Amino acid sequence: MYLGEGKNMVIDLEETADSNLDAGIARWENFPASYMSHHGTACCEIAREWITGMDYSQLNAGHPLTGPRWLRKLFKWGPSKWPMHWCQAVREETLDCGALGALSHQLFLARGVRSFAAQFILEFNDVSTRHWGESWGAAGCDPHWISNGLIYHEGSAVAVEGNEVKLWDATATWWINPKQFGGYAGLLAVRLFDPTADASTVFTWGEHRIPANTWHKVARAKADFASKKPAPKPRAKRRTRTTKKVAESAVAA
Amino acid sequence: MKVYISGLYSGTSPQPGIGLSRSLRIAYPDATLVGVEYSNRSSGIHWQGFDDLWLQRPWEELDLAAYGELITELLDGGALWISGTDLEALWLASVFPDGHANLLSPPAVGLSRITKPGVEAHKGLPLQIPPFVSTDESDWDLHAFCRKHDWRVWLKGPYYEAVRTKSWEQFEAVRTALSKVWSTQRLFLQAHVSGYEESVMLAAYKGELLGCVSMRKRDLTEEGKTWAGDVQEVPEEFATKLREIIRDVNWTGGAELEMVRAPDGQRWLLEWNPRFPAWVHGATITGCNLPAMLVEAATGIPAEKTTGSGEEFTRVVLEVPVRSRYPLAPLPEPYGGGIGHSMKHPSGMPALAERLHKLHPHLMTANAGAENGTNGNGSHANGYAKVPDSFVHDLKQQDYAKMETPSFLFLDTTAADLFERASTLARNLSTPETQIVNGYSIKTNPDERLIKLALDSGFYAEAISLLEVQKALQIGFKPEQVILNGPGKWWPEGLMPKERMHAVFCDSIADLKRVIAAADRGELKSKVFGVRLRTPSIKSRFGIPVETPDDFAALIDAIALLPRDSSFGVHFHMASSHIGVGQWWHLYGAMLRWCRSLEKLAGRQIEVLDIGGGWFPDDWHEGREDDFTKAVQQARATLPNVRQIISEPGKAMAQPSMALAMRVLEIQDISDDTTEAVVDGSIAELPQYFFYPHRILRRNGETGELEPLRRGKTRLMGRLCMEHDEVAANVELPEGTQPGDVLIFCDAGGYDRSMSYVFGRG
Structure with missing residues (x-):
């Protein structure tokens, strides 16, 4: 809380054209959240039991809401082939954001945390998206997740209390900041999947209210909290000091 | 307007002086800003934003009285002073106990309410203080605190410095170093809180909160200092309470409340600094x-408006020209054979701390008296550890006159009581469906008296070699009461019992295949065949790993090969004294999950669970019934087929059962308050000295009374001509102790006894 006099803010954010975002949402509207397939045999059952067991062990008595960062020590980020089965995923050296997001979602669930698959649309610069497009192409994977400076990304959302959520970026291994200013790596839109939700289900993420199962544009924060001030408290009047004598500086020894 | 600003150090753990000058320059472009520093090695003196520099001699040289008078003249003359260091603020509070209108630094009453680690002033804020304990407590209790908090603890000085201490040996070394640097034994241990660091910075004048702002660290230096952050509003409910507190303590100046936000959202207060933080200008640029608000309140001179740009800030490294007339000082010479130039504390802060201790001890006392400053272990104040009555009773029965020292003493009623309690606990926890039974780890102490007690108390004998099996059989155990474990359990050849044992646990897949082959040939018979699991995420050389999916799959395949006419069991063991009590219980939960997976995937029911161990006696015996009851319930819920749980308390049984007597050979005063004594015991008899403290008693040669040793400044040196032969440090010998007196080291019946070795005896 800022209790001082009013201060002006000059914010000059280059905003991504809304039309780009609309196009991105349209492009990824029918993308399902990634999930691990199961062969229905022991191979996948062993893999699933192994990774959930490792996750619980890796918690080391930490809080169940601790993000499973250890996954990224195990897997590099890179192109993945889909569909992906549990038994394949645990033996891969690299996983894409969909696989990492799907795994983290399952790990949270196994810990007893309410978790939801999450999809994101992020903004990046051209050199980044071009680089990714080439590396995905070289691996024989379709860079369908890149479009006009935007990327499609996946993670998971965990409920901390009621429908208040935190968004876990399993690839970057951090909790996404609810205060979004746009720009490089800025989150522009989010979709949270809750198969049990009805039309009225809304998640709270910071100041945002996110309806379940539909793309939601993330409102940009105004970097102006310092200019939002309550009425200043009346201050006891002090004698003016403008004419007070100011001492000369002493000379350093 | 003239403002004196101190705290110009601008290295990797910077002070706020530069930031203060930058912020005030925006608000008061025409003000004269004077940088105050106590070393020409502080790079901040070269910051061109200062109109003048007031370079004092380091604190160890300064005439504090004269310096105080000089500052008084400045303040009386109208200059303002903003202190940028904690210790300078403390000293100024002693010079101006009631403050001074132009001293923008907190008065003594305010400082007394924010002393670490209790930070009395925080009450009412939605904050908790992480558990802590003063190092005035006995070493025994400090060790208990470390175990309780999983060795995730920080040893902190009363003003500066915090060092993570992961082991007892490290704790002792850091305690010695910090005590020396900061001239005080009054350090404190504080539990680590995992989470994200954030701060609240405030400015106040004469008890009126002028403004406050919240900052979350978004990038850190290797030392954990802020490198980037985002700045936000302080929630109204927090600010309202803060305003009351500031009024209550009549705060003047800047301050920073350093906090950690845990994953569950709880905020933990680490400290309340009596000055602006080094990131102060990070908030200004938002x-x-x-600082401008503070000066405005103090002077009544309106500040120029500060224009914000964004809500996030970061730091960069800048090169600036060196100020003329203040050329760089040469690097100090490395010590002979040393590495680096040893340049910490150029302004002599430790010297100021030492002087303030003598001048104003009331200001320098760490606040360790808050309600959560206990270790939860029945701690005794004044550095004495509680010694059980049964120890004293047993030790008084010994004939010390004829005793050759060093000598291990068996505490018979203590040992009998421990085994009886363990046996009773197991009985109480047992149900018709699941039997709870104890196992005695022979290696922990193969003393026949203890093994016999284990036999008489219904324990199984846990052996790691066939020699140990034979010893158990000689003492009266039947083969069906023996559990065989460990990587070298087949050694030496030819001693395998012909009869059926109770359980054999395999330490590797190769071991498991060997067991299967031996069982097929009829050479090995056991009621239970099982596997020992290696603890994932906690380093261990024992057991079958599950670190990779392939390891896990191989284990599942191998389990399927175990004889079907025997029961299947799982064993895991990790010393709780090493990883801490909380982490051990988490490991227990994790292992049950692995067991459930094994049961499901291998198609074998787990009927026997063997769990250990390495329990520190106090963690196993004292008030843990509820924990064990829950553990049994958890096991039953996770593994419904479990019929027997074997608990191996390890050193919890043996360690308290013996003590080591030694005699004082020589006592030498090293300085006024430091003593060294040589004893006829040594680390050859007390090899666990490096891992945990021992409770020590001195037997009064005249009265026969046993007097506990408290913390002090005596080192007890062993008889060996080995540099590291020191059996106790930081103890105080009772008045009248003389050569020939017997010292009794309790808690020596575990690995001290079993791993003691013959050395220096010709």
């Missing part, structure tokens, strides 16, 4: 110029 539009919150708190």
Whole structure:
């Protein structure tokens, strides 16, 4: 809380054209959240039991809401082939954001945390998206997740209390900041999947209210909290000091 | 307007002086800003934003009285002073106990309410203080605190420095170093809180909160200092309470409340610093110029508006020209054979701390008296550890006159009581469906008296070699009461019992295949065949790993090969004294999950669970019934087929059962308060000295009374000509102790006894 006099803010954010975002949402509207397939045999059952067991062990008595960062020590980020089965995923050296997001979602669930698959649309610069497009192409994977400076990304959302959520970026291994200013790596839109939700289900993420199962544009924060001030408290009047004598500086020894 | 600003150090753990000058320059472009520093090695003296520099001699040289008078003249003359260091603020509070209108630094009453680690002033804020304990407590209790908090603890000085201490040996070394640097034994241990660091910075004048702002660290230096952050509003409910507190303590100046936000959202207060933080200008560039508000309140001179740009800030490294007339000082010479130039504390802060201790001890006392400053272990104040009555009773029965020292003493009623309690606990926890039974780890102490007690108390004998099996059989155990474990359990050849044992646990897949082959040939018979699991995420050389999916799959395949006419069991063991009590219980939960997976995937029911161990006696015996009851319930819920749980308390049984007597050979005063004594015991008899403290008693040669040793400044040196032969440090010998007196080291019946070795005896 800022209790001082009013201060002006000059914010000059280059905003991504809304039309780009609309196009991105349209492009990824029918993308399902990634999930691990199961062969229905022991191979996948062993893999699933192994990774959930490792996750619980890796918690080391930490809080169940601790993000499973250890996954990224195990897997590099890179192109993945889909569909992906549990038994394949645990033996891969690299996983894409969909696989990492799907795994983290399952790990949270196994810990007893309410978790939801999450999809994101992020903004990046051209050199980044071009680089990714080439590396995905070289691996024989379709860079369908890149479009006009935007990327499609996946993670998971965990409920901390009621429908208040935190968004876990399993690839970057951090909790996404609810205060979004746009720009490089800025989150522009989010979709949270809750198969049990009805039309009225809304998640709270910071100041945002996110309806379940539909793309939601993330409102940009105004970097102006310092200019939002309550009425200043009346201050006891002090004698003016403008004419007070100011001492000369002493000379350093 | 003239403002004196101190705290110009601008290295990797910077002070706020530069930031203060930058913020005030925005608000008061025409003010004369004077940088105050106590070393020409502080790079901040070269910051061109200062109109003048007031370079004092280091604190160890300064005439504090004269310096105080000089500052008084400045303040009386109208200059303002903003202190940028904690210790200078403390000293100024002693010079101006009631403050001074132009001293923008907190008065003594305010400082007394924010002393670490209790930070009395925080009450009412939605904050908790992480558990802590003063190092005035006995070493025994400090070790208990470390175990309780999983060795995730920080040893902190009363003003500066915090060092993570992961082991007892490290703790002792850091305690010695910090005590020496800061001239005080009054350090404290504080539990680590995992989470994200954030701060609240405030400015106040004469008890009025002028403004406050919140900052979350978004990038850190290797030392954990802020490198980037985002600045936000302080929630109204927090600010309202803070305003009351500031009024209550009549705060003047800047301050920073350093906190950690845990994953569950709880905020933990680490400290309340009596000055602006080094990131102060980070807030200013977002539009919150708190130093300007402070000066405006003090002078009544309106500040120029501060224009904000964004809500996030970061730091960069800048090169600046060296100020003329203040050429760089040469690097100090490395010590002979040393590495680096040893340049910490160029302004002599430790010297100021030492002087303040002598001048104003009331200001320098760490606040360790808050309600959560206990270790939860029945701690005794004044550095004495509680010694059980049964120890004293047993030790008084010994004939010390004829005793050759060093000598291990068996505490018979203590040992009998421990085994009886363990047996009773197991009986109480047992149900018709699941039997709870104890196992005695022979290696922990193969003393026949203890093994016999284990037999008489219904324990199984846990052996790691066939020699140990034979010893158990000689003492009266039947083969069906023996559990065989460990990587070298087949050694030496030819001693395998012909009869059926109770359980054999395999330490590797190769071991498991060997067991299967031996069982097929009829050479090995056991009621239970099982596997020992290696603890994932906690380093261990024992057991079958599950670190990779392939390891896990191989284990599942191998389990399927175990004889079907025997029961299947799982064993895991990790010393709780090493990883801490909380982490051990988490490991227990994790292992049950692995067991459930094994049961499901291998198609074998787990009927026997063997769990250990390495329990520190106090963690196993004292008030843990509820924990064990829950553990049994958890096991039953996770593994419904479990019929027997074997608990191996390890050193919890053996360690308290013996003590080591030694005699004082020589006592030498090293200085006024430091003593060294040589004893006829040594680390050859007390090899666990490096891992945990021992409770020590001195037997009064005249009265026969046993007097506990408290913390002090005596080192007890062993008889060996080995540099590291020191059996106790930081103890105080009772008045009248003389050569020939017997010292009794309790808690020596575990690995001290079993791993003691013959050395220096010709």
